[in-house]
Amino acid sequence: MTKLSLFTFALLATFAAVQAADTPVQTANADGYTIILKDRAWSPVDLVVPAGQKVKITVKNLNDKPAEFESATLNREKVVTQHGEITVFVGPLDAGHYSYVNDFDRTTTGTITAK
């Protein structure tokens, strides 16, 4: 096999994987859910979402400092700029509690409960 054909194969494999992945899973709520960080508190501090379904969560940071939405149990870690927002897709989740934290102020914790 020539070098060119191998590189071509690698590129085609990548595009094939992207195509395979390109099937969005239906979200439980078309608009998704929202978590807001203000001062040193998340609101709601415990977000309840349906288990077994993909969930879209918008995380808004109303503070003057950046924050990082981080959850080891959800495998998510993303910076939210000051007065900015990010979108996080999680799940389908097993029923249970999933904790998260502002990694820049680790005393500011919250929970997502799937049931």
Next chain:
Amino acid sequence: MSRYTALSAAAFAALLFAVRPALAIDEIYSPIAEPGEISLEYNGNNTFDHHRDKNNIAEQQTEIEWGVNNFWTTSLTGSYEKNPDESWKTDAVEWENRFQFLPQGKFWLDVGMLATYIHAVQKDDPDALELKLLLQKDTGHFTHMLNAGIEQEIGRHSGPAPDRNFAWSTRYRWNEYVQPGFEIQSDFGIASVNDRFQNQEHYIGPAIYGRLLPNLKYEAAYYVGLSDAASNSAARVKLEYEMHF
């Protein structure tokens, strides 16, 4: 940025050029970018075998990485290696670029690609270009990652065909400090040679991932060689210090 952080970053950047792996074993890459994050990484691995020619083959890498945006992470890596009965030598400087193709978790699979230019430091060693397909899938409390790559030497003294490699990891996300799992690492060798399994390097073994301190992540794995060409065992460790700006 504090003075301490600036001095640490400067010292680390200097290390980059003081110090490339050539083993089947490599870190396993996630396709996910972390925009706004700068991280300092150390990667090391070592083989263990009764045969001198497969024992104590080691490599170390120091790296500075920057999450440029939601889909691009770039890094500069200094590598050095040690072959059996030899001393450490500077091996290469690498420019890695990792691309995230899809928003994390939005689709069934997270997909990315790693493109690395490897500039050999030793005279007569060829430069190389490496491409890796990066896949990641979260299922329940587990995260699975697959890397499949080819590395083609380029320029003078380059080999005729690319080397092919594969890696798999599965981890149980127990908590942020301790996440047990396992890894498979394979080097199939040169693509133009239809080689036998026993002549390729294949390893499997337990791994552990997590966080030691708020900004310090770790990965460690211990492997058993599955094929004749592999060493009896090998180990890998990674430390990553994260900073945000």
